[in-house]
């Protein structure tokens with residue numbers, strides 16, 4: 351069974367899977383940095399119906415502000431909660447978003463509502479900037495003068511921490527189905543969505559769209575972006591330790607299959623795009639193959655490399671390849687909905 355894929359996997363020379371605790375410890379120490387501590391105080395204020403007559407009355411959009419005390423300092427950030435008005439408990443997405451706008455062409459909010467989902471959207475730059483400055487936003491309350499230690503959080507870990515605070519808010523809403531919490535994001539925010547779910551078992555599903563290097567793609571044997579290339583342009587996404595693996599992937603005590611495997615026994619779906627060679631769809635797919643044994647219902651796929659429009663949704667790990675370039679399209683969202691509906 352899976353003869354060809356097993357041979358291809360062997361060529362990648364991956365470290366074997368470990369316990370979830372060990373894998374998370376390695377991922378935090380070597381790649382993303384440890385999550386910031388949970389806030390010692392947390393409260394939410396809500397501006398109701400901040401978008402008038404939203405979704406023709408099928409949903410309300412509320413602007414929520416999370417007020418946190420962390421390290422004795424205050425930090426707050428806003429997000430938008432779109433809640434269907436229909437009776438009942440709604441499954442929901444926490445979308446770690448590139449843009450602040452709701453609705454937005456990258457987040458088909460009305461369609462999500464039409465499919466029965468609530469969506470809570472946080473804009474990543476509201477947490478801390480997407481750059482090397484560690485003195486602003488959440489970074490500013492964590493580090494004295496913007497200086498961090500080798501294992502301290504990079505920006506991805508900070509955005510993940512914020513998505514977990516949005517989950518804290520979701521837990522206060524009786525109209526949400528807490529057994530169907532999905533965290534999702536695209537590209538750098540797909541990496542973030544995976545790290546969010548890996549470190550927080552309240553999320554039943556994680557979906558990463560085109561996250562590639564340092565997300566859902568194996569580093570060993572990639573034909574796309576390398577650790578050297580990502581650390582050169584985006585060192586601040588990661589902890590300082592990650593630099594050790596520039597041109598030195600074979601020394602990594604892990605690979606990205608640890609990230610997907612840390613989501614077991616829950617659900618994770620990888621979205622790839624056929625022309626997104628930088629994210630490397632084959633290495634994204636092989637991560638699913640490599641992480642599969644961590645799940646009771648592992649990755650179910652054909653014994654060949656993926657092709658356009660392959661959709662493997664039967665196991666707890668899913669994978670889909672859409673035709674096209676690097677973006678989060680309606681087709682991707684629809685496939686995510688399909689994966690979630692199949693398993694909830």
Ligand code: GTR
Nearest residue numbers: 537538539561562563575580
């Ligand atoms: C690229 C980066 C990728 C991906 C992408 C994005 O330039 O090299 O790893 O994360 O940005 O987030 O848009």
